[in-house]
Amino acid sequence: AQKITQTQPGMFVQEKEAVTLDCTYDTSDPSYGLFWYKQPSSGEMIFLIYQGSYDQQNATEGRYSLNFQKARKSANLVISASQLGDSAMYFCAMREGRGGATNKLIFGTGTLLAVQP
Amino acid sequence: NAGVTQTPKFQVLKTGQSMTLQCAQDMNHEYMSWYRQDPGMGLRLIHYSVGAGITDQGEVPNGYNVSRSTTEDFPLRLLSAAPSQTSVYFCASSYWGRWTGELFFGEGSRLTVL
Numbered sequence: 001a002q003k004i005t006q007t008q009p010g011m012f013v014q015e016k017e018a019v020t021l022d023c024t025y026d027t028s029d030p031s032y033g034l035f036w037y038k039q040p041s042s043g044e045m046i047f048l049i050y051q052g053s054y055d056q057q058n059a060t061e062g063r064y065s066l067n068f069q070k071a072r073k074s075a076n077l078v079i080s081a082s083q084l085g086d087s088a089m090y091f092c093a094m095r096e097g098r099g100g101a102t103n104k105l106i107f108g109t110g111t112l113l114a115v116q117p
Numbered sequence: 118n119a120g121v122t123q124t125p126k127f128q129v130l131k132t133g134q135s136m137t138l139q140c141a142q143d144m145n146h147e148y149m150s151w152y153r154q155d156p157g158m159g160l161r162l163i164h165y166s167v168g169a170g171i172t173d174q175g176e177v178p179n180g181y182n183v184s185r186s187t188t189e190d191f192p193l194r195l196l197s198a199a200p201s202q203t204s205v206y207f208c209a210s211s212y213w214g215r216w217t218g219e220l221f222f223g224e225g226s227r228l229t230v231l
Contacts, residue, residue, distance in 0.1 A: 004159075006159075009157075033217055035219060035220075043205070043224065043225050044222065044224055044225070045207065045209075045220075045222035047219040047220070047221075050217060050219060052217055091159060091160065093160075103148040103150075103165075103167070103211055103213060103220075104150070104162060104165060104175070105150075105162075105209075105220055106162070106176075107152075107159040107160040107161075108159055109157060109158060109159040110159050
């Protein structure tokens with residue numbers, strides 16, 4: 001069964017520094033997608049970045065990049081040049097299969113990031 | 118752009134009461150789902166639907182019912198609320214078959230069962 005593990009319940013980072021949020025996953029399906037979402041204190045879920053299992057390059061979206069290591073089954077989120085507004089809960093999630101079978105997204109337990117001035 | 122709309126945003130129930138959380142989306146998404154969020158447990162899938170008339174159970178379906186009579190609406194029913202159902206509930210939708218597509222979330226509904 002698919003599983004997402006986020007081992008860091010909380011982290012601190014200084015403003016303007018880079019931070020890495022860890023995510024490992026478990027699946028037997030060769031086709032899967034990995035997602036990161038941000039949940040600020042206001043509660044909404046904000047999509048950040050996506051990585052497909054067959055993608056050759058690591059995904060990047062502005063200050064967000066995904067360090068995808070397929071053999072290690074890890075999909076760590078890297079935030080460069082942290083800003084105070086990055087303080088939030090961050091969730092890693094995975095979808096198995098190439099659509100058709102399921103669109104289900106399974107989430108990890110999240111990492112609470114606090115950016116300090 | 119309305120996106121995914123959930124109502125109510127807050128609700129307090131007594132044990133044994135019933136209620137329905139409403140979810141509507143205006144993006145013509147085939148796939149809709151309900152999650153609950155509890156501290157330290159992330160988001161857990163309750164029920165999902167891949168189109169009108171089609172629903173299926175997720176990870177934590179007990180105590181919840183769903184139906185999908187239209188593409189736009191996917192209500193979540195609690196028939197007899199229990200304190201263990203105190204949680205924040207999210208409705209989310211996406212296109213079916215676009216497996217690279219992200220889920221679009223509603224703003225959440227905070228439910229307290231006394």
